[in-house]
Structures are given as C-alpha cells and as structure tokens.
C-alpha cells in the first residue's frame with residue numbers, strides 16, 4: 232500500500248474518530264440482526280437489537296449463556312466477515328460501520344473501539360512476548376512507531392492497569408502469567424489507543440473472585456479517566472450491579488428490558504429480569520431457596536414462532552395469550568422499557584418489598600442482593 236494511501240486512510244480514520252466524540256451517542260446500534268447458516272438452515276442469533284452508548288457511561292448487556300450477547304459484540308466490530316448475514320445499523324458517531332471499507336474498519340478495530348475478551352488467551356498470541364504484541368498494536372494504529380519508545384509506552388500502560396513489574400511482564404510469554412495478569416495485559420492492549428468505545432465480553436468470568444473485583448474496579452477507573460463508553464457483556468447480575476449505569480437484558484436474541492441499572496434491578500419490568508434477580512445468591516436466603524428460572528433458553532436453531540413470546544415456556548406469569556403474542560419493547564416507566572405487557576409491574580417485586588402472591592414465592596421478602604458468584608449461565 233502506498234504511503235499516500237496509508238496517510239489518507241489514517242486521516243480518514245482519525246477524522247471518523249474525532250467526529251464520534253461530538254455526538255451524544257458515541258456508538259448507536261439500530262435493529263441489528265445476525266444470522267448464520269448451519270446445515271442449510273438459517274440461524275438467527277440476534278434479532279433486531281437496538282441500543283446506544285454514551286461517553287463516560289457503562290451499558291451492561293445481560294443475559295444467560297446463548298442469548299446472543301457475544302454475537303452482538305462481535306458484530307459491532309464486524310468480526311464475522313462473510314460467515315454471517317448482518318443487518319441493521321452500527322454507527323460510530325455519524326459513521327456507518329456496517330458498510331465501511333474494510334481497510335478503514337481495521338483502523339477502527341483496536342483503535343476507536345477496543346475489545347477485551349472473556350479469555351485473554353483468545354486475544355493474546357501465545358507464541359509472542361507481551362512487549363512485541365503491545366509494540367505491534369501501537370505501530371498498527373500509528374500511536375508510536377519507534378520500538379524503544381513503544382516499549383516504554385507499553386510499560387506505562389501495564390503500570391496503569393496495575394502491573395507493578397512491567398519489565399518482567401513485557402518480556403514474558405502469555406503462558407508465564409496468571410489469568411488475572413493476562414487479563415490486565417489484554418485490557419492494556421485494548422486501551423492502548425485511547426478508544427472511544429471499549430467492549431468487554433465477560434471479562435472477569437475466568438478470574439477468581441478477588442481478582443474479578445479488582446478488574447471490575449479497574450474498568451470503572453479507566454472508563455472515567457479516558458471518558459470511554461463501555462459495553463460490558465455479562466451473565467452475572469452482580470457484575471451489572473457493580474459496574475453498570477444502564478442495562479439491556481437479552482433473551483433469545485432480543486432485548487427484553489432496558490433502562491438504568493439501579494431502576495431495572497430494583498423494579499424489573501419483565502418477568503425474565505425478575506427471574507434473574509430471584510436466582511441471585513442473597514444474604515439470608517439459603518441456596519436451596521433460590522428460585523432458578525426453570526428450563527433453559529431456546530437455542531437460535533430451535534424453531535421459535537415469531538408471533539409468540541420466546542420466554543413463554545419458562546415464564547411463571549405466562550397466559551394463553553403469550554403463545555400468540557410477542558410484546559414489543561415499550562416504556563413501562565420513564566427511561567425503562569420492557570417487552571411484556573401482561574404482567575403488572577408490581578407483581579415483579581420492587582426489591583425489599585413484599586411480593587404479591589405468585590407460585591412458590593408468595594409474600595417473601597429479601598434485602599437487596601450482594602455480589603454474586605452465581606451467574607445465570
């Protein structure tokens with residue numbers, strides 16, 4: 232590629248990134264659909280998902296395993312290439328990413344939009360020392376081309392993510408580091424170019440509890456420092472409670488509830504969200520009394536009638552009408568929307584108050600829940 236072309240590309244990508252900062256919503260996802268083809272069958276993993284990310288705020292994408300969270304995250308970065316049919320719109324500021332030229336997209340990926348995966352082994356090259364992986368990212372995004380200065384820059388990044396002996400870590404191979412260290416390195420690489428948006432897909436799931444808490448705190452600090460919009464994907468309501476400003480609850484490829492974390496977790500508007508809260512380990516409630524949601528979510532390749540509520544087979548409020556009716560996401564309170572219009576929101580228990588009678592849990596009270604080890608996978 233000629234230097235002129237590279238410079239033009241760089242300028243264009245820089246311009247896109249700069250303009251993104253001028254928008255209230257730095258990233259807007261509208262009516263996103265992602266479908267795969269498996270054995271000649273169309274598998275719809277994401278079905279019409281919309282949300283927007285704001286600088287300095289964290290949106291938690293919450294849901295059980297298989298609900299389509301990772302597919303959504305990966306589709307934003309266009310990581311599927313031709314292996315999936317992606318519809319809808321993903322805009323960084325005012326730039327449409329779904330149709331952006333791939334060479335420019337490479338400047339966006341890891342530049343304007345950073346990604347931290349669940350398992351850092353997925354993003355770190357096992358055969359290369361940490362230093363060379365950081366130096367490469369800095370060079371690719373034109374942050375620092377000089378290898379010695381890039382190494383020094385990398386050491387600073389590692390210190391920023393809480394690594395006290397950066398030189399040792401720079402010279403290490405990923406397998407020589409603990410899981411927590413590897414995740415910190417992955418975070419350092421993801422923020423190396425000061426992204427506008429950081430996507431973290433289950434970033435603490437593989438870590439033990441103490442390290443989980445430290446890494447979540449690190450995310451919050453970095454987000455404020457860099458004024459990033461953070462999209463945090465998790466199956467764990469406890470993680471949502473700690474780091475989230477806003478939450479989008481996902482079920483069977485769709486969003487079933489959206490709103491501010493404090494409001495949604497205190498007064499869920501959808502039976503699925505209420506079910507996730509019921510399954511959360513809570514002080515004073517023995518594990519055996521937790522109310523797990525019965526059954527399991529439908530896989531995207533299971534035949535699912537478009538005209539019914541996908542949660543109906545597991546919903547303790549289900550009525551015959553739910554088999555022939557799929558409620559859209561509508562406002563249930565200011566700034567809170569839910570895709571269920573058949574349940575009185577009061578029946579979904581404001582937390583800490585007495586729940587009206589419902590099968591198996593009548594009148595039980597419980598204090599606000601703690602942090603969980605118990606997710607909802």
Ligand SMILES: Nc1ncnc2c1ncn2[C@@H]1O[C@H](COP(=O)(O)OP(=O)(O)O)[C@@H](O)[C@H]1O
Nearest residue numbers: 267276295296297298299300301302303530531
């Ligand atoms: N590349 C793929 N090809 C076919 N199906 C996929 C692919 N990636 C994910 N899926 C399916 O899409 C569904 C949603 O997956 P995913 O987004 O990974 O769920 P999660 O919410 O746990 O992150 C899963 O049932 C998964 O099997």
Ligand code: SF4
Nearest residue numbers: 540543546549553571
């Ligand atoms: S529409 Fe029916 S099945 Fe779906 S969440 Fe509401 S009550 Fe439950």
Ligand SMILES: [Mg+2]
Nearest residue numbers: 300301302433
């Ligand atoms: Mg996932």
